[in-house]
Amino acid sequence: MKKILVTGALGQVGTALTKRLQQEYGFDQVLATGLQENTILDARYEKLNVLNGKEMMRVVRKHRIDSVIHLAALLSATAEGKPLLAWDVNMNGLLNVLTVAKDAKLKVFTPSSIAAFGIGTPPDQTPQDTLQRPTTMYGVTKVSGELLCDYFYRKFGVDTRGVRYPGLISHESLPGGGTTDYAVHIFYDALLNGTYTSPIAKGTKMDMMYMPDALNAIVQLMEADPSRLIHRNAFNVTAMSFAPEDVANAIQKHIPEFEMHYDVNQNLQQIADSWPNSLDDSAARAEWDWKPEYDLPRMTKEMLIALKMKLKQPVR
Numbered sequence: 001m002k003k004i005l006v007t008g009a010l011g012q013v014g015t016a017l018t019k020r021l022q023q024e025y026g027f028d029q030v031l032a033t034g035l036q037e038n039t040i041l042d043a044r045y046e047k048l049n050v051l052n053g054k055e056m057m058r059v060v061r062k063h064r065i066d067s068v069i070h071l072a073a074l075l076s077a078t079a080e081g082k083p084l085l086a087w088d089v090n091m092n093g094l095l096n097v098l099t100v101a102k103d104a105k106l107k108v109f110t111p112s113s114i115a116a117f118g119i120g121t122p123p124d125q126t127p128q129d130t131l132q133r134p135t136t137m138y139g140v141t142k143v144s145g146e147l148l149c150d151y152f153y154r155k156f157g158v159d160t161r162g163v164r165y166p167g168l169i170s171h172e173s174l175p176g177g178g179t180t181d182y183a184v185h186i187f188y189d190a191l192l193n194g195t196y197t198s199p200i201a202k203g204t205k206m207d208m209m210y211m212p213d214a215l216n217a218i219v220q221l222m223e224a225d226p227s228r229l230i231h232r233n234a235f236n237v238t239a240m241s242f243a244p245e246d247v248a249n250a251i252q253k254h255i256p257e258f259e260m261h262y263d264v265n266q267n268l269q270q271i272a273d274s275w276p277n278s279l280d281d282s283a284a285r286a287e288w289d290w291k292p293e294y295d296l297p298r299m300t301k302e303m304l305i306a307l308k309m310k311l312k313q314p315v316r
């Protein structure tokens with residue numbers, strides 16, 4: 001990658017990724033784009049709606065882009081509330097990216113998700129290649145996106161790559177509208193209030209990952225030797241699998257008085273229950289040497305330190 005365009009750059013992943021790519025490739029080599037005016041990122045920036053393919057091509061040509069990291073999408077809970085909008089943004093946004101990539105010869109990274117699994121998928125150590133019958137609109141767009149990326153690679157030779165992300169935990173920007181968002185909110189509430197009410201029930205295990213590992217996955221996969229890639233798109237990746245009480249326990253090691261309560265949100269719970277408990281990421285490990293650095297204790301420690309600074313909290 002030399003000149004990289006990031007869509008959805010103002011979101012949870014995009015804000016952290018833009019900084020990471022600037023460090024790795026140079027400030028001027030990264031073009032952040034998003035739906036809104038940029039008030040948060042120190043970056044080269046263009047306002048861009050991914051549903052406008054013509055404008056996307058204009059921006060790509062103007063900045064001599066060679067790679068796109070396509071992050072703009074509606075997440076699972078929002079998508080369940082607005083399923084037709086989710087289909088439009090998630091699918092037509094991706095179709096525009098792939099079409100521009102075909103014509104301008106770009107490399108493309110597209111994240112899929114644990115949401116691409118559903119009914120009949122083995123829930124534990126979910127294999128790379130298995131049944132995918134998701135029950136959410138978000139999941140439907142993710143499976144369709146995986147297939148569309150495979151198609152553009154096979155039919156048109158577009159260099160598409162991607163991973164199935166688990167819930168992503170970070171301290172830069174808050175996630176919006178996801179089912180795994182609780183695993184970020186719990187850290188803020190632990191520091192600000194000493195208590196958290198989980199919308200996800202005890203015992204509900206989901207895969208999770210700390211943002212630095214998620215960003216490494218993008219850079220590593222995009223720079224990987226293509227001759228080693230058998231799967232290309234939609235690699236299972238994971239770093240840890242936990243239930244709400246596990247992250248609460250990890251926080252209590254640092255804040256012993258922290259209290260966890262539960263008020264289960266049935267909409268979110270239904271989505272969470274349809275997703276795997278844990279993924280098998282051996283294909284990613286074998287094909288591009290994927291290896292996460294953060295487990296739950298290490299991530300918890302770093303999240304609390306980073307958020308204390310951000311929230312200017314005295315150390316509890």
Ligand code: SER
Nearest residue numbers: 075076113178179180
């Ligand atoms: N974090 C996402 C969500 O909860 C999963 O891809 O929607």
